Structure formats: C-alpha cells, structure tokens
Amino acid sequence: MIWNWEFAAEALPLLLRGFVNTLIATVVGTIIAAILGLIIAVAIRGLPRWINWLVRLIVAFIRNTPLVVQLIFVYYIFAGIPGLVDVPALVIGFIVIGIHYSTYMSESYRAGIDSVPPGQHEAATALSLPPVRTFTAVVLPQALRATIPSLGNYAVAMFKDTPFLFAISVVELVTSAQQFGAAKFAYTEAFTLAGIIFLLASYPTSLLIQRLDRRLATY
Amino acid sequence: MPPTENTPTNPSPYETAGTTAPSTASASVAPSSSAPPAIEFKDVEKSFGSTTVLKNLNFTVAPGERVTLIGPSGSGKTTILRLVMTLEELTGGYIFVDGKPLTFEERDGKRVELPKKQTRAMTTRIGMVFQQFNLFPNMTVLDNIIEAPIHVLGKSKDEAVKEAKALLEKVGLGEKADAHPTRLSGGQQQRVAIARALAMSPEILLLDEVTSALDPELVGDVLAVLRDIAETTDITMLLVTHEMQFARDVSHRVMMFDGGQVLEEGTPDQIFNNPSHERTRSFLSSVL
Numbered sequence A: 001m002i003w004n005w006e007f008a009a010e011a012l013p014l015l016l017r018g019f020v021n022t023l024i025a026t027v028v029g030t031i032i033a034a035i036l037g038l039i040i041a042v043a044i045r046g047l048p049r050w051i052n053w054l055v056r057l058i059v060a061f062i063r064n065t066p067l068v069v070q071l072i073f074v075y076y077i078f079a080g081i082p083g084l085v086d087v088p089a090l091v092i093g094f095i096v097i098g099i100h101y102s103t104y105m106s107e108s109y110r111a112g113i114d115s116v117p118p119g120q121h122e123a124a125t126a127l128s129l130p131p132v133r134t135f136t137a138v139v140l141p142q143a144l145r146a147t148i149p150s151l152g153n154y155a156v157a158m159f160k161d162t163p164f165l166f167a168i169s170v171v172e173l174v175t176s177a178q179q180f181g182a183a184k185f186a187y188t189e190a191f192t193l194a195g196i197i198f199l200l201a202s203y204p205t206s207l208l209i210q211r212l213d214r215r216l217a218t219y
Numbered sequence B: 001m002p003p004t005e006n007t008p009t010n011p012s013p014y015e016t017a018g019t020t021a022p023s024t025a026s027a028s029v030a031p032s033s034s035a036p037p038a039i040e041f042k043d044v045e046k047s048f049g050s051t052t053v054l055k056n057l058n059f060t061v062a063p064g065e066r067v068t069l070i071g072p073s074g075s076g077k078t079t080i081l082r083l084v085m086t087l088e089e090l091t092g093g094y095i096f097v098d099g100k101p102l103t104f105e106e107r108d109g110k111r112v113e114l115p116k117k118q119t120r121a122m123t124t125r126i127g128m129v130f131q132q133f134n135l136f137p138n139m140t141v142l143d144n145i146i147e148a149p150i151h152v153l154g155k156s157k158d159e160a161v162k163e164a165k166a167l168l169e170k171v172g173l174g175e176k177a178d179a180h181p182t183r184l185s186g187g188q189q190q191r192v193a194i195a196r197a198l199a200m201s202p203e204i205l206l207l208d209e210v211t212s213a214l215d216p217e218l219v220g221d222v223l224a225v226l227r228d229i230a231e232t233t234d235i236t237m238l239l240v241t242h243e244m245q246f247a248r249d250v251s252h253r254v255m256m257f258d259g260g261q262v263l264e265e266g267t268p269d270q271i272f273n274n275p276s277h278e279r280t281r282s283f284l285s286s287v288l
C-alpha cells in the first residue's frame, strides 16, 4: 500500500463535491428532525389518548428499524409512484433521515420539558398565563437549554449516518470515495481523505456542542 | 404623591392607597363591608388519593382583610392557599371569590367544574408569592414583571414597563430591572416575586411562608415590603408565616388550624396572648 499524492490531489475535488451532498443531507435533515421532534414531543403531551398512542407506536416503529432499511423502503415506494419518480434521491434522503432522527430528538425535547420544575408551572398559573403562552414563554425556553446540546449530538450522529444514502444512490462523501477508489484503484488515498474531511467537520462541531453545553448549564 | 396616582386607567395597586385600608398596619379590626366575602370556603374537602387533608372546611375572608393561618406542620395551611390559587384540584365543596365560584359551582343540585377559561379569568384577581420565589430564570427581572400584565391583562408594553419600574422602586430594586433573577440574593428574588404579583393589581394576595427560604439577615427587607403593602393598600391577604411578630402586626385575624380544621380564631391579641385551646398554646410556645 503506497500513498500517491497525484491521486490524492485528483480525488479531493470529487470528494468535496460528494461532501456537499453530505452537508445538505445533514443540515436539512437536522432542521426537519428538530422541528418534527418538537411537534412529536408536544403532540404526545397534549393530544387525545388514541392519537397519542398512534404517535407513540409510529415513533417506536421508526426507532426500532434500521435507517438504511427505511431509506430503501421509502425510495422504492416513491420510485413506484408515477408522479413522484422525479423526486431527487437526496431529497428523499434528507426527509427520511430527518424523520428518523426526529423520533430521537422528540425524546430529548420530552426530557427537557420534564426538567422544568413544577414551581415554574405554578408561577405561571398564579399569573393566570394561558397554557400556550406558558409553554412558549416559560417552559420551552427553559427546556431548550437542557435539550440543545443533545440535539447537537444527534446532528453529529446524523452526519455520520449519511453514508447510508449510498443505498439510494446519492453520491455523498463516502460513495464518491468509493467510486474514485474503484476507478483509479486508489482506495487508500480516497478513504483517508474522506476520513479526514469527516473528522475536520465533526470534531470541531462536537467541541462546540460541549462548550454550548457548559454555557447553557447556568443562566 | 407619584404622578401615576392620577392615572385613571389601570392604577398600580401600590399607588391606589386603599381608602378602606386601616390607617396602621396593626389595626386589629377587620374592615367591614356589605360586599360579598373576598374568599369563601364552603364545605371544602381536599384529599390526596385516599388521604383526606381538609374536611368540611367553612370560612370567609372579608375584602381588605388580612388573615394569618397558623398551625402545626401538615395541618393543611399550604393546601388552603394552593386551593385558592387553583394549584390543587378541589375534591369537594366550593370556593367563592368575590361571591363568584372559582373552580366548581352548583348547577341543578349538581357539582360542576367550571371551564378552565372562566377559572383563569377569576384567578387574575388573585396573586401568590411562593416560598421558593419561582421567578422565571429565562427572563430578566423586568420581563418577569411585565409578562402577565402584557399577556394576560393586555396592557401595552410601555405601560407595563412603566408600572414595573415603579414597583421595583417600591421594593427597593430599581437598579435591578435588567438583571437575571439567578444573579440576585434570595431576599432580592423574593421582592421581585412580590413586585411581579403586584403588577397584576390583585385583589387577593396569597403568601405562603415567603421568608422561610431566606437567610435570617434577608428576612427583614422582605417583611418591610409586605408591611408597606399592608399599610398602603387594601389588598386582601391570606398568609402563612412563622414570623409571629409580623403576623401580629399586620393581621386582622389569626386562624389556628389543626388537622384540617379551624381550631380557633380571633384577633392576633386574642390568639397570641390569650388562646383558649391548649393545643394553640403548645403550638405557640413551640414557635415563639
């Protein structure tokens, strides 16, 4: 196994193009998961029992089946519906990843909401604040402090799950490394660079989350 | 006199020095009035699961009256205050505020729960200060105070801020408007909590051991603020305190509870100097 700088230089632009897809999937997936996760957490709390039960069932189902299976399943369902054939695989990818992670994030939100002390709800009642205002002005801002670091950790986990997108033929970072490696028989260069790119992106993010965690711990 | 005194709309409770309020805090004669009681408990029963804490409890508090609840730990004092603030579910009987039902009413001989909105409209007349302050840590001191006036009473932000600042001056914290509650001492936090409750111009103020969580040297400032409210407003007060001198000074009436029942009641002078029950005597000697 030898290192070829020429191959490496040739691989880099291709890898970065793949990395753009990785980033899009992660960022859009995170946004979907963060919003949907909150909706799920609130829904499980406030909705009538039977919907509540249904939401829990769906959440449990999504959480207990592998992401890659969900990706392939949804991809082929979409491919079979005439009007939806043209939906880009990347779009299907970030939607499925977003939904998958929303089930985890909803749990973080729930824990955050539960961590708000009862005295806060009592003070809101004593001030006659309506429930919606109590939630948006008192409970949620306090819950988010406890939730945001864990949402960040899920975003990093999601980032590391993006190679599964290869299963639905999205050329993200790892797939582009795979393709380049196969074409030039330069797997060492391609995958070393891919690893470095992953590390360069996720390690600073993890550090940032740690700092955020510490900053949010106190008011 | 502060200029806000003459503002006809939404006077702050502090500036409306009540005409019916006694001239001194140590008045021992309850204001008499033909108006319905500020608070009325009718056959109130409260149980937690299978434990009955209050049973067949009946009492009234007149408008402008200041009543102190005393009694041994577990006698139900906190529960009574929390019932008035609708923080506990009333499991039997009725509570009336200004003659109107608070959470339940009798309709065609049946006990029916009122819609939450109706109950919330009633609780806007009631304020409560908690032992643990319960300020909102995600808001500044000022935002804590203006939150409900804006979002419950529908005041404009300018007006709410102006009143909040006047209240902060009154409780001696004019400088702290932009501070976060966690940066304040317990005594300061409690005074903010008092200002926050007053910003709603409550007719009734509930105070549950508001100095119990404070270091002894911080108690005085908080009690001074409360004495001032007692002297300068006609807010009805229902309070639980272990500060017996304070209770003696500000209350018109003292009610001694035991086992969820009123064991005896009377003026502070009667109860503190000449109690008729042995249990009251032994309770008082244990706290004085």
Ligand SMILES: Nc1ncnc2c1ncn2[C@@H]1O[C@H](COP(=O)(O)OP(=O)(O)OP(=O)(O)O)[C@@H](O)[C@H]1O
Residues within 6 Å of the ligand: B048, B051, B053, B071, B072, B073, B074, B075, B076, B077, B078, B079, B080
């Ligand atoms: N949430 C609850 N669940 C079960 N029991 C409760 C609950 N809250 C209060 N109790 C019980 O109700 C009784 C009255 O309690 P309460 O707090 O009203 O007493 P208190 O007079 O305020 O006592 P203290 O002087 O210690 O504050 C106690 O026996 C208490 O254990």
Ligand SMILES: [Mg+2]
Residues within 6 Å of the ligand: B077, B078, B079, B240
């Ligand atoms: Mg108590």
